Structures are given as structure tokens and as C-alpha cells.
Amino acid sequence: MNDSKVSKAVFVALAFLALAAFPAVSGQYGLDLATKIMVFAIFALSLELLVGTTGLVCFGQAAFLGIGAYSTVLLSPPDQAGSVLWLLPAAMLLAGGYALAVGALSLRTKGVYFIMVTLAFAQMAYYVAHDTPLGGGTDGIYLLMKPGVGDWLDLDKPLVLYQFTLACLLVTFAFLALLGRSRFGRALAGIRVNEQRMRATGFSTYPYKLAAFVISGALSALAGFLFAVKGGYVNPELMGWHVSGEVLIIVILGGLGHLRGALIGAFAFALLQEFFKSEAIFGEFAKHWHLGLGLTIIASVALLPRGLVGVPGQIAARLHGTALGEASSAAKAGGSHGGH
Amino acid sequence: MAGTDILLRGQHISRRWGGLLALNDVSIEVARGTVHAVIGTNGAGKSTLVNILSGEIPPSGGTVELLGQDVTHWTQPRRARAGLGRSYQRNTIYPSFSVLENCRLAAQASAQKPWALWQDARRCPASTAAALAAADRAGLAGVLQREAGLLSHGQKRQLEIAMCLATAPQVLLLDEPLAGMGAEETERMLALLDSLKATHAILLIEHDMDAVFRVADCITVMVNGGVIASGSPDFVRNSAEVRVAYLGEH
Numbered sequence: 392m393n394d395s396k397v398s399k400a401v402f403v404a405l406a407f408l409a410l411a412a413f414p415a416v417s418g419q420y421g422l423d424l425a426t427k428i429m430v431f432a433i434f435a436l437s438l439e440l441l442v443g444t445t446g447l448v449c450f451g452q453a454a455f456l457g458i459g460a461y462s463t464v465l466l467s468p469p470d471q472a473g474s475v476l477w478l479l480p481a482a483m484l485l486a487g488g489y490a491l492a493v494g495a496l497s498l499r500t501k502g503v504y505f506i507m508v509t510l511a512f513a514q515m516a517y518y519v520a521h522d523t524p525l526g527g528g529t530d531g532i533y534l535l536m537k538p539g540v541g542d543w544l545d546l547d548k549p550l551v552l553y554q555f556t557l558a559c560l561l562v563t564f565a566f567l568a569l570l571g572r573s574r575f576g577r578a579l580a581g582i583r584v585n586e587q588r589m590r591a592t593g594f595s596t597y598p599y600k601l602a603a604f605v606i607s608g609a610l611s612a613l614a615g616f617l618f619a620v621k622g623g624y625v626n627p628e629l630m631g632w633h634v635s636g637e638v639l640i641i642v643i644l645g646g647l648g649h650l651r652g653a654l655i656g657a658f659a660f661a662l663l664q665e666f667f668k669s670e671a672i673f674g675e676f677a678k679h680w681h682l683g684l685g686l687t688i689i690a691s692v693a694l695l696p697r698g699l700v701g702v703p704g705q706i707a708a709r710l711h712g713t714a715l716g717e718a719s720s721a722a723k724a725g726g727s728h729g730g731h
Numbered sequence: 732m733a734g735t736d737i738l739l740r741g742q743h744i745s746r747r748w749g750g751l752l753a754l755n756d757v758s759i760e761v762a763r764g765t766v767h768a769v770i771g772t773n774g775a776g777k778s779t780l781v782n783i784l785s786g787e788i789p790p791s792g793g794t795v796e797l798l799g800q801d802v803t804h805w806t807q808p809r810r811a812r813a814g815l816g817r818s819y820q821r822n823t824i825y826p827s828f829s830v831l832e833n834c835r836l837a838a839q840a841s842a843q844k845p846w847a848l849w850q851d852a853r854r855c856p857a858s859t860a861a862a863l864a865a866a867d868r869a870g871l872a873g874v875l876q877r878e879a880g881l882l883s884h885g886q887k888r889q890l891e892i893a894m895c896l897a898t899a900p901q902v903l904l905l906d907e908p909l910a911g912m913g914a915e916e917t918e919r920m921l922a923l924l925d926s927l928k929a930t931h932a933i934l935l936i937e938h939d940m941d942a943v944f945r946v947a948d949c950i951t952v953m954v955n956g957g958v959i960a961s962g963s964p965d966f967v968r969n970s971a972e973v974r975v976a977y978l979g980e981h
Contacts, residue, residue: 570848574839577852581825581836588823591785593811593840593898 403564403651410557414550422553424661429556430617432657433563435641436650437610440567442639443648444576445603446583450506450635451493451513455608457630458486458516459615461526464534464625473538475546482616483609489516490608494601513635521627531626534619546620556617560654563610567650570606579603644691646698655699663687736762738932739784739815739902744793746779746956753779754790755957761902761932766924768935768943771953777936778820780953781904784934785817786810798901812841816900818891820907820936826880830871833879833890834862837897862897869893869923885916892923902932909939921946944968952976 413425434456441447462482467473497508520526537547546552570576581589582596589596619625628634637660645656667673667680667687676683695701739761746754754776761767769777782788784795786807794803802810811817825833835852838861844850853859866872869889874882879890888908895903908924909917917939924946927933937943943950944964951961952973960970967973 572851572853573848574844574850574852574855574858575848577832577836578839578843580828584825584827585823587787588819588825588894589840590807591787591811591817591819591823592837592894593808594843595806595808 399651403654406651406654407557407561407564410560414553419549422549424665426549426553426556426617426621428657428661429553429560430614430621431638431641431661432654433556433560433617434611434614434638435645435653435657436560436563436567437607437614438638439642439647439650439653440570440579440603440607440610442642443652444567444571444583445579445600446586447498447600447604448506448639449509449604449607450632450639451509451511451516452607452611452638453630453632453634454493454513454516455486455490455611456615456618456634456638457520457625457627458489459483459612460619460625460629461520461532461615462486462612463538463616463619464532465526467534467536467538469535472536472545472547475538475540475544478538479613479616483612486612486615487605487609490605491601494604494608498597498600498604510632510635513630514632517627517630517632520630526625526627529627531624534623534625537620537623552617552621556621559613559617563613564650564654571650575599575602640688644688644698646700649698649700652698652700659699736764738763738798739934740796741780741784742794742796744780744783744790744795746776746783746788747791753956754783755955756793757953757956757958758793759784759934759951759958759961761934763901763930763932764928765948766928766933766935766946767949767951768937768947769951769953770937770940770943774955775953776956777953778906779956781817781906781934781936785815785904808840811898811900814899814901815904816895816898816902817904818888818895818906818908820910822887822891824879824887824890824894826878828879829876830866830879830882830890830893831859831862831875834865834893834897835859837894838862838865841898861899865893865895865897866890868896868926870919883916885912885919888912888916888920889923892920892927896927900931902934903927904934904936906936907938908935909937909942917942 410425414422417425438449438452441449459482462485463478466478466481493509493512497505497512500508521529526532539545539547544551544555546555578589578594578599582599586596618629641656641660642653644659645654646652663684664680667683668677670677695705697704737760741757741759744754744757745752757780759767769780771777783790786802786805790803794801796802797810797813797815802813825836828836835858838858839852839855842857866875869892871886871889871893874886879887882890892908909920912920921942924933935947947964949962950964950967952959952967954976959976960967960973
């Protein structure tokens with residue numbers, strides 16, 4: 392393992408340790424916020440598999456999040472707590488099934504058409520929830536009894552939910568890290584860089600992309616499950632195009648092609664939101680928080696072409712008097728894609 | 732050419748792009764142990780021919796046979812797995828992968844296990860062995876761990892060939908492997924092609940006429956989507972039609 396890989400692994404390990412220790416120093420608000428961020432980090436990781444690893448810019452990821460969330464609520468028994476052991480797999484299976492259908496059709500297109508088709512499918516899911524009584528229409532539906540596993544796991548308790556969410560995030564991260572190193576993951580990376588070459592080499596790329604799409608959809612549903620459990624309420628806005636846009640921004644902000652980029656992006660995005668929403672800092676202007684957040688993201692994308700994960704590299708390049716372009720290309724050539 | 736030696740055969744291939752006839756009734760054969768060069772001016776249809784032979788685009792008419800089988804309707808990946816390797820005019824290597832990883836990924840195409848989600852790609856002995864052999868044969872044994880994006884242009888072209896070899900092909904379609912190379916790199920590549928000739932059928936598209944006449948056993952000359960001459964280098968060199976249409980002589 393070279394120095395770069397060691398520092399990445401150390402960063403990830405420290406990040407998870409910090410998250411594990413966080414409840415000891417946090418109040419209820421902080422715990423709640425960190426739980427929400429971790430849910431979005433899982434959601435961002437699911438999209439990272441498509442955008443960063445495979446090179447598929449999906450603009451309909453919110454549909455899978457929403458299906459996971461709605462499935463959790465709709466499948467939960469009304470008068471008692473459902474079991475995580477079957478509710479969670481069921482939510483992931485349903486979203487994975489939907490991803491299979493959407494992917495089977497949308498992956499026959501490329502580039503901007505793929506973006507538009509995935510957006511269209513997500514909007515279809517949105518309007519099904521919005522315009523039919525299936526999920527309570529525009530009002531949404533409540534999860535009256537939060538699921539658990541007997542007395543062993545009660546997700547109604549904020550600390551337990553936090554720890555369960557952290558465990559889910561860790562498992563998702565580890566799963567995707569292993570996937571990236573596997574033959575399957577290397578094939579996805581090859582497809583991202585040059586699909587034409589992959590086909591010429593003998594890879595039928597469509598099944599690989601479809602499998603990645605389904606896995607991504609199922610992981611989004613995991614985030615959806617946690618979202619529903621955390622909030623106890625879901626509504627159609629969860630599947631809106633702006634949610635798909637937000638998670639795409641998170642991935643880009645953190646740094647495309649890096650699992651830790653999705654983590655960093657989720658935290659940065661949520662903390663920026665909190666910052667610009669703060670009336671203590673911005674007073675009346677806080678109600679225009681979208682403006683501040685938007686400008687910050689535009690500046691980040693312009694100034695940090697490799698996202699937040701690229702900041703140490705940029706600083707090092709400045710310190711060593713190296714041209715940024717050289718540093719970026721060297722880092723890219725050094726296998727930054729698909730890293731942790 | 733003896734019928735049993737012919738590994739790749741295209742017959743009466745044509746290709747239309749709307750009203751443009753890019754290829755018009757082109758037939759070509761590539762036998763084991765030979766280099767069959769295709770030359771022609773830009774726009775003559777050489778790359779379209781290679782794209783059709785490799786399965787990247789379908790022909791409007793005609794058939795393609797690979798190892799005696801009609802593969803006209805086979806997809807490109809299926810043809811590749813059946814023994815057809817191709818390199819591209821422009822580098823199509825994976826710059827963020829090492830040389831070994833590039834070759835190993837190519838080698839994995841012939842033994843795909845997409846469901847093995849946990850198996851570390853580096854721990855596949857068969858793919859690694861094939862990748863090492865291919866890199867060695869292409870003269871890249873000394874730079875296995877180097878990131879492909881950092882290789883010299885000549886080494887990148889060698890890596891293109893190595894990635895083809897890693898898939899254990901019997902037929903190689905090489906699209907301008909000498910493009911942009913210096914004299915020393917060209918010599919190295921020609922030596923490589925010469926060594927590959929013994930075990931492969933090679934279809935070579937190339938603009939470097941000196942190189943073509945040195946390595947080719949057979950040359951097909953294309954102009955405006957059609958074949959105007961095909962035969963030995965001496966035959967092509969002495970063809971009046973070729974001299975007028977391609978070599979610019981009157």
C-alpha cells in the first residue's frame with residue numbers, strides 16, 4: 392500500500408471513529424443532524440457507484456430513495472412495529488426491481504438522453520405518489536410505529552437509530568470499496584473510462600451497467616428506509632427532481648470517483664445548508680439560504696475541479712510550486728478514480 | 732491463400748451512411764501467419780472496414796467470417812471473445828490504471844465473472860498470467876507498475892497491442908499502430924508486428940508506406956470506399972492504377 396492509499400484509509404478510519412464517538416459529545420440536535428447527514432451520505436454513495444465509478448450520470452436517483460421510504464411505511468403494520476429484518480430487504484428489493492426496469496430501458500441511451508430518461512422515470516414515480524391515494528397523495532403518509540428487531544433494536548430511540556445508521560453507512564462504504572476492487576468493479580471503471588474499448592476487448596457492457604444500476608437503486612432504498620424511519624413521515628417531495636439534483640451536487644462537491652468524496656460531500660452540503668439557514672448569523676437574510684448555498688457550490692465547482700477530496704492535493708501543489716494542471720493530471724494518472 | 736489458413740474473411744461488404752456509400756463491395760481475407768495491410772487516402776473507408784470486421788458497426792451488405800463461422804450478426808464483444816482483437820487509431824488505454832491493470836482487465840474479458848463481487852481483481856491468477864505474458868510480448872515487462880497515462884506515446888501504442896494480446900486473439904485488427912511514433916519507436920513496433928505474425932492473422936491499417944511495404948505480405952488499396960488493387964507488395968508497387976490513384980504518379 393503506498394502513502395496515498397494509507398492516508399486515504401487512515402482518513403476514512405478516523406472519520407468513522409469520530410462518528411462513532413460523536414454521540415458522547417453531542418446533544419439531541421447534533422445527533423439528529425448527524426443521522427440525517429449519514430442517511431444522505433448513503434444516498435450519495437449509491438449515486439457515486441453510478442456517476443463516479445461507472446460514468447452514468449443518473450438524474451433520477453430520488454425515485455429509488457422514495458420507493459425505499461414509501462415501501463417502508465406502506466409495508467409496516469399499522470398497529471405494531473415492523474421488523475427491520477424483512478422491511479429493509481423488502482424496501483431494497485422493491486427499489487432494486489424498479490431500478491431493473493428503469494435501467495433496462497434507460498441504459499439503451501447515452502449521455503444527455505440517459506440523464507433525461509432517468510429524470511423522466513423519477514418524475515413518473517413522483518407523480519404516482521403525488522396524484523394517487525396510494526401513498527397519501529400530496530399529504531404523504533406517517534410511519535406510526537417505527538420498526539425494530541424485538542427488544543434488541545428499537546429504532547424509535549434516537550441513539551439507536553444513529554448507531555444503526557452509522558452501521559449501515561459503514562457496511563455500504565465497505566461494500567462499495569470491495570466492489571471497486573473486484574473484477575466487477577474494475578469492469579465498471581473500464582466502462583467509465585472507455586466503454587468502446589471495453590466492448591472491443593470482449594466485455595458486454597450492458598449487463599454490467601444494469602447490475603450497477605440495480606445495486607445503486609437498492610442502496611438508495613436503504614437510505615430511503617432510514618429516511619422514513621428517522622422522520623416518521625414521507626411525502627412525494629422526497630422523489631422530486633430537486634432531491635436527485637441535490638445528491639448529484641453532493642457527489643460532485645465531494646469529488647467524483649471517490650467513495651470518501653460522497654461522505655465529505657454529504658457533510659459539507661448539510662453543514663453549508665445549516666450555516667446559510669442560521670438566523671443567528673444571517674438574520675433576515677437566512678430565509679434566502681438557497682442563494683448563499685448556490686453561490687458557494689458554484690464557487691466550489693469552479694475553484695475545486697476535483698472536489699473537496701482534491702483540496703489536500705491542490706494545497707500540496709501550491710506549496711511545492713507545482714502547476715495545478717500537472718498535479719491534477721498526475722493524480723488522475725495515479726489511479727485516483729475508484730479510490731476510497 | 733489456402734482456405735484453411737484464412738481466419739478472417741469479409742465478402743462483398745458495403746456500408747451506406749445515408750446517401751454516402753462509404754464502402755462498396757469490399758472483399759478481404761486475412762490468413763494466419765500473414766500481415767494484410769490496407770492502405771488508402773483519408774476517407775477511403777479503411778476505418779469503416781475495420782469497424783465492420785470488428786463488429787462495431789453493422790454492414791449494409793455482405794458477410795464477415797471469423798475462424799470459419801459467419802459472425803456478421805454477432806456483437807463486437809462476442810467477436811472479441813471468439814478471437815478477434817483490435818486496437819484503435821487513437822489511444823484507448825485506461826490512463827489511471829497501471830500497465831499490468833490495463834492488461835489484466837483485458838484478460839478478464841475472456842473469463843468474465845461479474846457475479847464474483849468480492850473477488851479482488853488482482854487475485855485472479857489466470858488473468859494476471861495472461862496479462863504478464865501479453866505485456867512481456869509487447870515489450871512492456873519493465874514498466875508493469877507504471878500508470879499508463881505516464882507512458883511515452885510509443886509505449887502507449889505498445890500497450891494497445893498488449894491489451895489485444897491479453898485477450899488471446901487469433902486475429903488482430905490494428906488501426907494505425909505507428910501513428911505519431913518516432914523512428915526508434917517505429918522500429919520497435921515493426922519488430923513486434925513481425926514477431927506477432929508467426930502466431931496471428933494481422934490486418935494492418937497504416938499510412939507509413941515504408942513500414943507497410945516492409946511488413947506486409949499482402950496489400951489492399953482502397954479509394955473512395957472501393958478496392959482498386961489487392962496483392963503482394965510488388966504487385967501493388969507496380970500497379971499503374973495504384974500509382975495514379977494513390978501514390979500520385981502520372
